[in-house]
Amino acid sequence: MKLITILVPAYNEEEVLPQFYERVTSVIDAIEDYDFELLFVNDGSSDTTLMKIKNLREIDYRVSYLDLSRNFGKETAMLAGMDFVEGDALIIMDADLQDPPELIPEMIKYWEEGYDDVFAKRKSRSGESWVKKKTSKMFYRLLKQLTRIPIQEDTGDFRLLDRRCINALISMRESQRYTKGLFSWIGFNKKEILFDRDSRAAGETKWNYFKLTELAIEGITSFTTVPLKFASWLGMAISMCAFIYMFFIVIKTLLFGASVSGYPSIMSVLLFIGGIQLLCLGILGEYLGRIFNESKRRPQYFVNEYNNSKMQVEVLNE
Ligand code: UDP
Ligand code: MG
Secondary structure (H helix, E strand, C coil): CEEEEEEEEECCCCCCHHHHHHHHHHHHCCCCCEEEEEEEEECCCCCCHHHHHHHHHHHCCCEEEEEECCCCCHHHHHHHHHHCCCCCEEEECCCCCCCCHHHHHHHHHHHHCCCCEEEEEEEEECCCCHHHHHHHHHHHHHHHHHHCCCCCCCEEEEEEEEHHHHHHHHHCCCCCCCHHHHHHHHCCCEEEEEEEECCCCCCCCCCCHHHHHHHHHHHHHHHCCHHHHHHHHHHHHHHHHHHHHHHHHHHHHHHHCCCCCCHHHHHHHHHHHHHHHHHHHHHHHHHHHHHHHHHCCCCCCCEEEEECCCCCCECCCC
C-alpha cells in the first residue's frame, strides 16, 4: 500500500492540536487503500505542544514526530519535516485547521491521475483584514513581474506533493528559504483545487506585519536580482537629470550672470541624491547579507528527537 505522510509544522499549538487530530483522523480513517503517517514537526514550542503530540503518539501508531532544538520558523520546520518524510506523497497542513482536511481525498484523486503537486487555492480569506488582502495582492503582482516565475497566488503551503517534488525541494539547501517560490520553481505537473479558507480554530497567528515584510523581501531577493539592476537604472536616470540641470545652470549663468541664491535647490538635490544612495546601498546590502548567510553553510536545523512508527524513542544528534 502507498504511504501518505501528512506534515504538520506546529509552534505553540497546544489549543488546537486535539481538535486538529480529531478532524484529520476522521477524514483519513474513511480513506481506504492508503496508509497514513501523521508527522508533526514541533518547532521549538514553549507550551505543551510536544507533550500533546507525545500523548497522541501513544494512542495512535500513525503519529510520528520530529522535535527541533529550537524555534526555526515555519519554512525551516517544513524542510526538516520533508527530510524525514517516509511516504510516497506528502501533504503539508497547518496545525490551526485553516486548511480543511476534507480536501485530502480530492488531492489524492488528482495525485493518482498523475499530478505531482496538487495545491489548494483559497477562494476566500475569511478572518483576514482588508489591508492584509490588498497588500498581499500587490506583493504577488510585483513578485511575478520581477521573477517571471508563475508564483501561485492565494495559495498557502497546503498541498500534496509527490515523492519527486519532495526530492527536488530537499535538494535545494539554501538557508534563507522562500518555500512558496520554490514550489513554483521546481515545476512538475501542477493542479489547483479551490477551497474556502477558514479563520484559525483557536490560538493566534504568529505572523505580524514586520515578519510579513521580511518574508516579502525574502521572496524577492531569493528569486531575482532585478533590484540590483533597478539601482543601476535609477543611478543612470538621476545622472541624466543632473546633467541636463547642469547644462541649464551653466547657460543661465552665462546669460544672466551668477547669483548667490539657490540654497533650496542645492539642499533638495543633496537630500534627494543622498536618499537614493542609501536606498541603493540597502539593496546591495540585502544581497550581500544573503551571500554571507549562504556562505556559512550551516546546517539549517538540529533535531532534538525523532520518533516514527517503526522505531522507538531515539535521540539523533547529528
Ligand atoms: N509555525 C511554525 N513555526 C513558526 C510559526 C508558525 O511551525 O515559527 C506553524 C504554525 O504552528 C502553523 C503554521 O506554521 O501550523 C502556520 O502558522 P500561522 O497559523 O501562525 O500562520 P498563518 O496561518 O496566519 O499564515
Ligand atoms: Mg494559520
